[in-house]
Amino acid sequence: xxxxxxxxxxxxxxxxxxxxxxxxxxxxxxxxxxxxxxxxxxxxxxxxxxxxxxxxxxxxxxxxxxxxxxxxxxxxxxxxxxxxxxxxxxxxxxxxxxxxxxxxxxxxxxxxxxxxxxxxxxxxxxxxxxxxxxxxxxxxxxxxxxxxxxxxxxxxxxxxxxxxxxxxxxxxxxxxxxxxxxxxxxxxxxxxxxxxxxxxxxxxxxxxxxxxxxxxxxxxxxxxxxxxxxxxxxxxxxxxxxxxxxxxxxxxxxxxxxxxxxxxxxxxxxxxxxxxxxxxxxxxxxxxxxxxxxxxxxxxxxxxxxxxxxxxxxxxxxxxxxxxxxxxxxxxxxxxxxxxxxxxxxxxxxxxxxxxxxxxxxxxxxxxxxxxxxxxxxxxxxxxxxxxxxxxxxxxxxxxxxxxxxxx
Amino acid sequence: xxxxxxxxxxxxxxxxxxxxxxxxxxxxxxxxxxxxxxxxxxxxxxxxxxxxxxxxxxxxxxxxxxxxxxxxxxxxxxxxxxxxxxxxxxxxxxxxxxxxxxxxxxxxxxxxxxxxxxxxxxxxxxxxxxxxxxxxxxxxxxxxxxxxxxxxxxxxxxxxxxxxxxxxxxxxxxxxxxxxxxxxxxxxxxxxxxx
Numbered sequence: 001x002x003x004x005x006x007x008x009x010x011x012x013x014x015x016x017x018x019x020x021x022x023x024x025x026x027x028x029x030x031x032x033x034x035x036x037x038x039x040x041x042x043x044x045x046x047x048x049x050x051x052x053x054x055x056x057x058x059x060x061x062x063x064x065x066x067x068x069x070x071x072x073x074x075x076x077x078x079x080x081x082x083x084x085x086x087x088x089x090x091x092x093x094x095x096x097x098x099x100x101x102x103x104x105x106x107x108x109x110x111x112x113x114x115x116x117x118x119x120x121x122x123x124x125x126x127x128x129x130x131x132x133x134x135x136x137x138x139x140x141x142x143x144x145x146x147x148x149x150x151x152x153x154x155x156x157x158x159x160x161x162x163x164x165x166x167x168x169x170x171x172x173x174x175x176x177x178x179x180x181x182x183x184x185x186x187x188x189x190x191x192x193x194x195x196x197x198x199x200x201x202x203x204x205x206x207x208x209x210x211x212x213x214x215x216x217x218x219x220x221x222x223x224x225x226x227x228x229x230x231x232x233x234x235x236x237x238x239x240x241x242x243x244x245x246x247x248x249x250x251x252x253x254x255x256x257x258x259x260x261x262x263x264x265x266x267x268x269x270x271x272x273x274x275x276x277x278x279x280x281x282x283x284x285x286x287x288x289x290x291x292x293x294x295x296x297x298x299x300x301x302x303x304x305x306x307x308x309x310x311x312x313x314x315x316x317x318x319x320x321x322x323x324x325x326x327x328x329x330x331x332x333x334x335x336x337x338x339x340x341x342x343x344x345x346x347x348x349x350x351x352x353x354x355x356x357x358x359x360x361x362x363x364x365x366x367x368x369x370x371x372x373x374x375x376x377x378x379x380x381x382x383x384x385x386x387x388x389x390x391x392x393x394x395x396x397x398x399x400x401x402x403x404x405x406x407x408x
Numbered sequence: 409x410x411x412x413x414x415x416x417x418x419x420x421x422x423x424x425x426x427x428x429x430x431x432x433x434x435x436x437x438x439x440x441x442x443x444x445x446x447x448x449x450x451x452x453x454x455x456x457x458x459x460x461x462x463x464x465x466x467x468x469x470x471x472x473x474x475x476x477x478x479x480x481x482x483x484x485x486x487x488x489x490x491x492x493x494x495x496x497x498x499x500x501x502x503x504x505x506x507x508x509x510x511x512x513x514x515x516x517x518x519x520x521x522x523x524x525x526x527x528x529x530x531x532x533x534x535x536x537x538x539x540x541x542x543x544x545x546x547x548x549x550x551x552x553x554x555x556x557x558x559x560x561x562x563x564x565x566x567x568x569x570x571x572x573x574x575x576x577x578x579x580x581x582x583x584x585x586x587x588x589x590x591x592x593x594x595x596x597x598x599x600x601x602x603x
Contacts, residue, residue: 059570064581066557067581067586068588230544232466234468245491340473341437342485342498344469351468355485365584366582368471370469370487375546378549408572
């Protein structure tokens with residue numbers, strides 16, 4: 001038959017292929033696909049069910065936030081940067097406010113340090129809960145979503161109680177926080193922090209002996225520690241591979257030096273270790289929240305430097321000086337002497353850095369965020385190559401990228 | 409962070425091995441920075457990464473900034489970490505604007521994939537610097553981002569194409585002279601149909 005086909009000029013290449021399964025098929029996944037956790041597009045070359053090549057395509061939710069920030073006075077930048085990584089908004093605020101505080105050399109009061117630490121750790125639990133719920137959903141454990149989002153809602157209630165908003169709270173200010181925590185917050189927050197480790201135990205009871213979950217996660221998506229370091233991966237992904245690198249311990253910022261907490265690390269660096277590390281981190285974060293509440297110092301919650309911080313509302317009707325400062329701060333903002341600062345903190349996904357360049361005006365000349373999701377996404381090819389499509393989806397979930405942060 | 413004397417020691421040691429590569433040091437707001445000759449940036453990065461006793465082997469961030477109206481105009485920043493000593497150091501290379509008198513922000517857009525040259529299709533020269541992807545694979549996406557937003561070409565980058573902006577985009581949006589709000593918003597009724 002081959003000769004007949006050749007006579008009439010039809011290619012016989014496909015018949016010569018010894019195994020039809022060896023054919024490479026290119027499949028497009030996303031950008032609108034629930035398993036990509038946002039608008040991530042993956043161009044995947046498949047050989048049967050095996051991933052042979054993988055190219056993430058990003059930029060679908062690029063909104064030019066960094067450029068927009070250059071057109072805003074410093075205090076107006078805060079709500080912009082919150083909307084980059086929309087699951088860890090407190091961290092974006094802290095990275096930016098901390099960078100500006102270092103630029104203007106403004107020391108924040110101890111109570112503000114503790115309050116910021118408290119909200120950062122609540123936000124870390126919140127972020128990990130969103131990750132656990134959606135990733136377990138990808139792996140078929142639907143009920144996990146409801147349990148995780150139940151606790152997440154309690155955190156959002158706490159945010160709403162203290163800041164007035166459930167998401168994008170704009171609570172951190174340059175110099176401290178916008179207002180003190182209300183009466184009753186401490187008791188409610190303490191109750192949550194006591195309860196959270198029990199809830200984490202319940203999640204583990206649901207997942208740790210779940211045969212499907214274990215088979216999907218154990219031994220999949222393994223990348224060596226050396227390779228992760230080369231690729232600049234930080235956060236739980238790196239710690240799951242056994243590298244105890246955590247900026248909260250390494251560098252001195254906020255109230256972390258006074259906190260007693262452990263850094264969970266994994267051994268193998270597979271998806272199961274990534275799950276274990278994050279779950280253990282939630283327990284540690286709950287412990288930091290408790291310690292913050294126990295040791296919360298009295299005193300002002302925002303620095304008392306009228307050149308940078310709004311005067312108290314009550315003074316506006318009695319003090320001309322305060323009124324002038326208020327007017328100047330709200331209209332023009334404050335000017336920052338020329339200089340540049342790179343300030344990085346440990347976000348829920350890794351090193352979240354903020355680079356601010358000041359040119360002497362009231363607006364930053366450049367605001368750049370080193371987003372951990374953006375950098376970590378480079379490790380995805382290593383995680384998914386030569387694995388099954390289903391494991392690729394599991395690895396993507398365990399990578400936990402937030403596309404708002406990737407694209408900015 | 410190395411403190412100010414520590415930074416000078418590092419500079420002295422680099423000066424011994426790569427003379428002339430470090431142009432200046434700065435210690436500002438408790439952050440140590442080395443200002444290096446852009447042509448020798450790889451020498452300094454390799455020295456910092458591989459020199460025994462230094463081992464700044466983790467590149468935590470690579471980003472750029474536009475210092476307009478100062479010259480040299482563009483700065484490429486490398487934030488390095490020594491994880492043993494828990495110290496950070498910034499390496500900074502300043503690049504001249506390749507076409508100082510206007511017009512470069514309508515620079516070339518590489519359509520489709522492929523490696524761009526130091527001048528775009530329309531012939532506008534672009535500032536360029538050596539790529540450090542071989543030393544630090546993490547720089548891959550970050551160098552593409554810098555190219556995308558500032559039009560800085562990284563020589564030797566394996567796939568220097570736009571990463572966040574569309575492939576057919578024209579201009580370098582993060583440059584300071586790129587106007588904000590100049591782009592018309594497309595609605596359904598004003599959308600240009602593709603033939």
